[in-house]
Amino acid sequence: xxxxxxxxxxxxxxxxxxxxxxxxxxxxxxxxxxxxxxxxxxxxxxxxxxxxxxxxxxxxxxxxxxxxxxxxxxxxxxxxxxxxxxxxxxxxxxxxxxxxxxxxxxxxxxxxxxxxxxxxxxxxxxxxxxxxxxxxxxxxxxxxxxxxxxxxxxxxxxxxxxxxxxxxxxxxxxxxxxxxxxxxxxxxxxxxxxxxxxxxxxxxxxxxxxxxxxxxxxxxxx
Amino acid sequence: xxxxxxxxxxxxxxxxxxxxxxxxxxxxxxxxxxxxxxxxxxxxxxxxxxxxxxxxxxxxxxxxxxxxxxxxxxxxxxxxxxxxxxxxxxxxxxxxxxxxxxxxxxxxxxxxxxxxxxxxxxxxxxxxxxxxxxxxxxxxxxxxxxxxxxxxxxxxxxxxxxxxxxxxxxxxxxxxxxxxxxxxxxxxxxxxxxxxxxxxxxxxxxxxxxxxxxxxxxxxxx
Amino acid sequence: xxxxxxxxxxxxxxxxxxxxxxxxxxxxxxxxxxxxxxxxxxxxxxxxxxxxxxxxxxxxxxxxxxxxxxxxxxxxxxxxxxxxxxxxxxxxxxxxxxxxxxxxxxxxxxxxxxxxxxxxxxxxxxxxxxxxxxxxxxxxxxxxxxxxxxxxxxxxxxxxxxxxxxxxxxxxxxxxxxxxxxxxxxxxxxxxxxxxxxxxxxxxxxxxxxxxxxxxxxxxxx
Numbered sequence: 086x087x088x089x090x091x092x093x094x095x096x097x098x099x100x101x102x103x104x105x106x107x108x109x110x111x112x113x114x115x116x117x118x119x120x121x122x123x124x125x126x127x128x129x130x131x132x133x134x135x136x137x138x139x140x141x142x143x144x145x146x147x148x149x150x151x152x153x154x155x156x157x158x159x160x161x162x163x164x165x166x167x168x169x170x171x172x173x174x175x176x177x178x179x180x181x182x183x184x185x186x187x188x189x190x191x192x193x194x195x196x197x198x199x200x201x202x203x204x205x206x207x208x209x210x211x212x213x214x215x216x217x218x219x220x221x222x223x224x225x226x227x228x229x230x231x232x233x234x235x236x237x238x239x240x241x242x243x244x245x246x247x248x249x250x251x252x253x254x255x256x257x258x259x260x261x262x263x264x265x266x267x268x269x270x271x272x273x274x275x276x277x278x279x280x281x282x283x284x285x286x287x288x289x290x291x292x293x294x295x296x297x298x299x300x301x302x303x304x305x306x307x
Numbered sequence: 308x309x310x311x312x313x314x315x316x317x318x319x320x321x322x323x324x325x326x327x328x329x330x331x332x333x334x335x336x337x338x339x340x341x342x343x344x345x346x347x348x349x350x351x352x353x354x355x356x357x358x359x360x361x362x363x364x365x366x367x368x369x370x371x372x373x374x375x376x377x378x379x380x381x382x383x384x385x386x387x388x389x390x391x392x393x394x395x396x397x398x399x400x401x402x403x404x405x406x407x408x409x410x411x412x413x414x415x416x417x418x419x420x421x422x423x424x425x426x427x428x429x430x431x432x433x434x435x436x437x438x439x440x441x442x443x444x445x446x447x448x449x450x451x452x453x454x455x456x457x458x459x460x461x462x463x464x465x466x467x468x469x470x471x472x473x474x475x476x477x478x479x480x481x482x483x484x485x486x487x488x489x490x491x492x493x494x495x496x497x498x499x500x501x502x503x504x505x506x507x508x509x510x511x512x513x514x515x516x517x518x519x520x521x522x523x524x525x526x527x528x529x
Numbered sequence: 530x531x532x533x534x535x536x537x538x539x540x541x542x543x544x545x546x547x548x549x550x551x552x553x554x555x556x557x558x559x560x561x562x563x564x565x566x567x568x569x570x571x572x573x574x575x576x577x578x579x580x581x582x583x584x585x586x587x588x589x590x591x592x593x594x595x596x597x598x599x600x601x602x603x604x605x606x607x608x609x610x611x612x613x614x615x616x617x618x619x620x621x622x623x624x625x626x627x628x629x630x631x632x633x634x635x636x637x638x639x640x641x642x643x644x645x646x647x648x649x650x651x652x653x654x655x656x657x658x659x660x661x662x663x664x665x666x667x668x669x670x671x672x673x674x675x676x677x678x679x680x681x682x683x684x685x686x687x688x689x690x691x692x693x694x695x696x697x698x699x700x701x702x703x704x705x706x707x708x709x710x711x712x713x714x715x716x717x718x719x720x721x722x723x724x725x726x727x728x729x730x731x732x733x734x735x736x737x738x739x740x741x742x743x744x745x746x747x748x749x750x751x
Contacts, residue, residue, distance in 0.1 A: 120523060122480060123473040144590030146366030151446040224595040245469050247689050251567040258566060344702060345695040368588030373668040467691050
């Protein structure tokens with residue numbers, strides 16, 4: 086047994102990640118002008134895809150989203166909020182909160198925040214769950230990265246785009262940094278909880294700064 | 308244990324779904340002008356993909372298509388029949404049956420029937436197998452939908468198209484309706500067998516009508 | 530138990546396959562002008578994807594690449610060598626070996642050799658591992674094919690191309706021939722080791738000849 090993280094911490098980060106990832110997926114669906122079902126499917130795939138791939142690879146089956154009702158609820162909640170935010174008159178009357186938010190938060194910014202938070206939360210939860218299943222440090226950190234980028238990769242493949250992780254941006258690297266921090270400090274249990282938050286924030290921050298500053302991992306011209 | 312459906316019913320629907328889904332996949336391959344191997348691969352992927360994803364997610368491994376020879380046989384049979392129907396002179400002489408059928412059944416209609424029947428059969432078999440593996444009502448119905456649409460999604464991704472489930476058509480909804488009927492009535496075992504047939508027919512009918520009547524799930528313009 | 534192959538043989542072929550497949554994946558990344566992370570991700574996905582799909586489908590979880598450090602090492606090594614070969618000045622000084630190789634081996638040839646060797650190695654290791662997990666002859670050979678073509682399919686999907694296995698070339702057929710040879714001769718254990726090498730060479734040779742001679746599996750015009 087791995088006593089390091091408070092026992093509920095991995096699942097808290099996992100569910101937070103589902104919330105933010107599903108929001109990012111729903112925003113992609115709205116931007117792509119998909120219909121109601123398309124937006125919900127894209128939200129679910131983005132929110133749950135990374136965790137499903139992780140659970141399958143480490144042998145945690147049936148996968149968590151099928152046995153813990155909070156996963157589907159979190160994904161549905163995120164999709165619903167984004168749809169309400171985009172279509173505030175769906176409920177038959179103006180929803181002032183959403184209407185006023187809508188003009189003020191550009192879609193691009195909302196997406197970047199949701200996507201970066203996803204990287205941070207899933208890097209922590211993915212690594213922690215893999216460690217729980219007995220994986221060594223490096224494979225566990227790799228599972229953190231897979232959980233963090235997996236849902237977005239499946240979404241991008243479905244809407245016929247080359248995944249962000251393959252393009253000229255720092256995307257996998259922030260997730261890897263956070264995952265390695267969790268994996269490397271896992272045995273020092275008194276500090277594990279604050280370190281988990283630190284690792285998530287570090288990943289999220291690195292991703293946001295790298296987008297704003299336009300950091301890349303370009304190869305020299307051959 | 309779940310005594311509801313006659314024990315052989317889920318596998319009957321699963322195998323019927325493999326037959327119709329593989330036919331739909333082979334028809335896509337023919338329409339895309341793929342070669343012999345391409346058509347067979349597309350038939351197999353479409354016919355078996357949804358069930359593989361379901362089996363992996365609920366932990367039914369090795370997956371059914373590897374342990375029950377009838378799955379591969381059904382997929383091969385469907386691919387063979389479609390190829391014969393398209394190329395009736397392959398066997399060296401005219402096959403009158405296929406030749407006469409060919410002019411009369413438009414490819415589009417054959418595809419719509421095969422695809423709708425797939426949705427119906429897999430919605431029932433996917434939900435029933437998930438219930439057998441102990442899943443709750445909602446996740447089990449979700450597995451019905453995943454089984455029903457999964458193979459088509461993998462096929463569409465392989466031929467570089469945005470999956471039907473994301474486009475402006477009712478595709479996941481009919482599967483969800485049938486799956487929920489099976490999941491909700493599962494405990495009332497005397498009625499389970501007729502209900503399974505009803506649920507499959509309902510899904511198939513909803514899909515066909517929604518295509519013919521051009522039903523959509525459009526979102527209001529933002 | 531299946532005593533046929535020397536016990537270490539399947540894993541030797543599996544690791545060789547990871548080396549050659551990761552090289553082919555990295556070469557694709559270089560050709561596609563991806564950045565450093567993109568090349569490494571593509572190498573890993575191509576090298577490890579087929580084995581992961583096989584392991585999931587036969588129920589060998591956690592998948593081998595997470596429990597045996599040699600898998601990740603082989604993938605990283607292959608990616609590193611390709612990057613060095615393409616960017617010999619990365620280490621700050623000319624690497625004469627790579628520089629001199631670079632002009633002489635065309636990228637296309639290097640790719641064809643790596644890709645064909647991948648088919649051969651994975652056809653053997655995939656079939657052998659599936660037999661080890663109790664699968665029958667035909668499903669085991671099918672797992673050989675899936676292992677052989679799986680990584681390439683995932684790579685092609687990620688870079689938004691229709692996978693080679695669906696196009697007008699002999700790609701799955703050589704892998705199927707090698708896999709069937711391994712599956713069919715598996716019980717005659719004294720001959721198993723040389724037959725494994727023969728099957729790998731046969732697959733590799735068939736693929737290379739079919740590309741050079743432009744063999745196809747075209748369907749007659751309907």
